[in-house]
Amino acid sequence: MLTMTTNRGRTLGTRSARDNIGSRRQKLLVLLFVSTLYSNASFASGQLRLEEVLVSARKKVESLQDTPISLTVFSEERLQIEGVSGLADIASKVPGLTIEPFPINGASLRIYIRGIGLGDVQVTQDTPVALYLDGVYIARSSGTAMDVAELTRMEILRGPQGTLYGRNTTGGAINLLTRRPHSEKLEFNQTIGVGDRALFRSKSSVNLPITDSLAVKLAYLTERRDGFIENTGPGGDFGDREVQGARFDLSWDINTDLRLDYSYDRSDMESYNYMFQAINPPAEDGNKGQADAIKRSAQARSKFGQHRFSSMATTAPLESSVSEIEGHALIVSASTDVGEFKYIGAYRELFDSAYTDLGGGLGSPDYRLDSHRYDGPAAESANGGPTPLVKPTITQSQQSHEFQYTGEFKDIGLEYLLGAYYFTETAVEDNSPLHLQLYSLVDGADDVYIVNFVSQKYDVDNTAAAVFGQLRWTPPILGDALHITVGARHSRDRREALKNQRDEVYFEYTPDAGNPQVFSLTTFAENAVLGPLITPILNRGGLPADRRFDNVFGQRRFKDDSFSAMVEYELQENINLYAKGVEAYKSGGFNTRDPQLDGNQGAASDSIDYGVGFADGFGEEKAFSTELGVKSEWLQGRLRLNANVFQTHFDDMQMNFLLNGTVADTKVLNAGSASMQGFEFDVSALLSGALVMSMEYAYLDAEITEVRDSFGNDVTQRYAFSAAPENSYTASLDWHVWQGASAKLHLNVNTSFMDTRLGGGDVQNALTIMPSYQLWNARLSLQQIAFAHGELGIALWGKNLLDKEYEIYAIDNLPQADRAVVWGEPRSYGLELSYHY
Secondary structure (H helix, E strand, C coil), rough: CCCECCEEECCCCCCCHHHHHHHHHHHHHHHHHHHHHHHHHCCCCCCCCCCCCEEECCCCCHHHHCCCCCCEEEEEEHHHCCCEHHHHCCCCCCCCEEEEECCCCCHHHEEECCCEEEEEEECCCCCCEEEEEEEEECCCCCCCHHHHHCEEEEEEEEEECCCCCCCCCCCCCEEEEEEEEECCCEEEEEEEEEECCCEEEEEEEEECCCCCEEEEEEEEEEEEECEEEEEEECCCCCEEEEEEEEEEEEEEEEEEEEEEEEEEEEEEEEECCCCCEEEECCCCCCCCCHHHHCCHHHHHHHHCCCCCCEEEECCCCCCEEEEEEEEEEEEEEEEECCCCECCCCCEEEEEECCCCCCCCCEEECCCCCCCCCCCCHHHHHHHHEEECCCCCCEEEEEEEEEEEEEEEEEHHEEEEEEEEEEEEEEEEEEEEEEEEEEECCCCCCHHHHHEEEEEEEEEEEEEEEEEEEEEECCCCCCCEEEEEEEEEEEEEEEEEEEEEEEEEEEEEEECCCCCCCEEECCCHCCCCCCHHHHHHHHHHHCCCCCEEEEEEEEEEEEEEEEEEHHHHHHHHEEEEEEEEEEEEECCCCCCCCCCCCCCCCCCCCCCCCCCCCHHHCCCEEEEEEEEEEEEEEEEECCCEEEEEEEEEEEEEEEEEECCCEEEEEEEEEEEEEEEEEEEEEEEEEEECCCCEEEEEEEEEEEEEEEEEECCCCEEEEHHCCCCCEEEEEEEEEEEEEECCCCCCCCEEEEEEEEEEECCECCCCCCHHHHCEEEEEEEEEEEEEEEECCEEEEEEEEEEECCCCCCCCEECCCCCCCCCEECCCCCEEEEEEEEEEE
């Protein structure tokens, strides 16, 4: 077994860079302090106060200030101001949260909270950041880049949440909440937006009261936008996308004690994935492992540059990727004399088909890294004819049932929550039939091509169940200011996976004025030219290998008991202190990209014997976190300050890392132990009746504390947390510029900063380190204009106003480059028109 560790995040980057970061942070804190003094001097006797923020992080609606959890909340107003329609829109807006698109599927997101996340999107692995839509757990990362119709609130919970939220929350949890229908009145909302790069966005919703107790709501959104990199080759343009989403909601108050809520949602997205841009060519003395024999040929047919290109080219036509998500949910809420009962049942289906071209960007016919049609001579030998276009697909269905019962014994000051949960899913990841994966000239030979074909299919069947409970006691002392909470959860998981895979390597050799000849890895030595050329390359591991998995089956079972304990104390009105310890558990699973059947096959493709393979799977991960925090309001509610310090320890942490010298082979191993500590704060100040300043900051010091390879060697210094910036912050200024009799003018300016972070887990290769960046955004809106018995709004917005070039993903394993990146969005702007009736 390999046990892995990390160097501290602060070791990344130079001292001068860190000093500059610290200087900027100090300036911001000084500005914050001065602003707070101004607030204190000017409004000590006023009646103004900040608006209350409501959350449901503890399975009940309560004030943010009464919730002893480190969390960021996007209210409905903030969602509108910052142009947020889904998870992808908050990628740089929450300190301590990192969101990156999966590099070969832009519809899937890699989500990290406090440096904890999943680097690979597989049907056999769960993310440690749990995602919930209206209380329903979303199991797969595929499709998470979708917009959500009628999104009304978003909550990001930092740190382990194992008791109430259950498995797969060692990093945290995210709640997405939509607007429910009501019977009070008819309502209609329409928003239309246009912008650069042919942006068109429309959001519509109507709330229809049927009776005094029954109402329905219909919502629809559509968006079309071009990407920011043109494809001068065949097919679509990089980044082009079209999204559609719809919801139907029904709410029925059957009587005063019984309520039923049903929802149906569907989202569809068609898009064209971006291509990696090559930054650094392969080093002169470097070894690219299985791609070493083609690196110079691939380099010569690739486009290199240090700044963002406006165009690149594919060789084969760039095909679209498609994601479709459909879900049903039923919530039954009942009140009794002794408590409240809630049932949440859901069924969801996912279809995701992704096409990616990882070629060099010059459109050269002599270098391809894609899955499009291939009709060369090797296809006849491998397939009996041309191999087809294949778009890898994921199909998944899940159903879940959750029961909650809450109540209280007022006489003794005891509140309780009891619950049970059941979840099941089936999924298939299908990358078949046999198709092209790699086509390239072999270095030093003008007439020898290597052709790599692959076919893959993975089947998954998972089941999970849990029982949980939480007690909150307010002892009759200290004026009911003390609250003690304990919680527990027992979880069981069964996971099954089936792997079928076929890799075949061929050589196409065309002698001078001769016909093409095809040789396999077992026959090339028969040729007088190929034998001396290929044999030494194979001996040093410089080419892909034939591989076959036929119905390789794995099954694992896991169980866990997680506990939590917390003490809250109301120091005085509007000042709440808390201390807590929380455990969380992440289920084990299987790694579809593992190149070995099991642990009996010896060395893997990087020449290391890890002692495990696909069928062995990997074990569960456990986290324990302690946190001290304060939630406070000052100056009669005009200044809000929340802060916390935390420490989290991980046992048997799951690490997903790329095998050296390969393009896609990975190992997932339980890495022994890891720790992280840090602090976070958020502050909001009402500087006047028209001006609000807000700031959030997160500091993270993350370290994996022990890594030992399969031979027992300490390799601790090699590994680090990826996507774990040491410093991150956001700041915003909301100014009601003008208030008229029937309209108001509002300006929001906000900025976000993300520190240097690692793109992969190996700190020996600094080429995946991504520089820090800061973005500026603004929105100017004229609101509440009386029009046609309703209200009209007009807004002008801009994002990344300074057109900062910044990287959102970096890799070092492509044949043509030792460093290649995907860029973040350039400057964008648009106009929005809204109407509310």
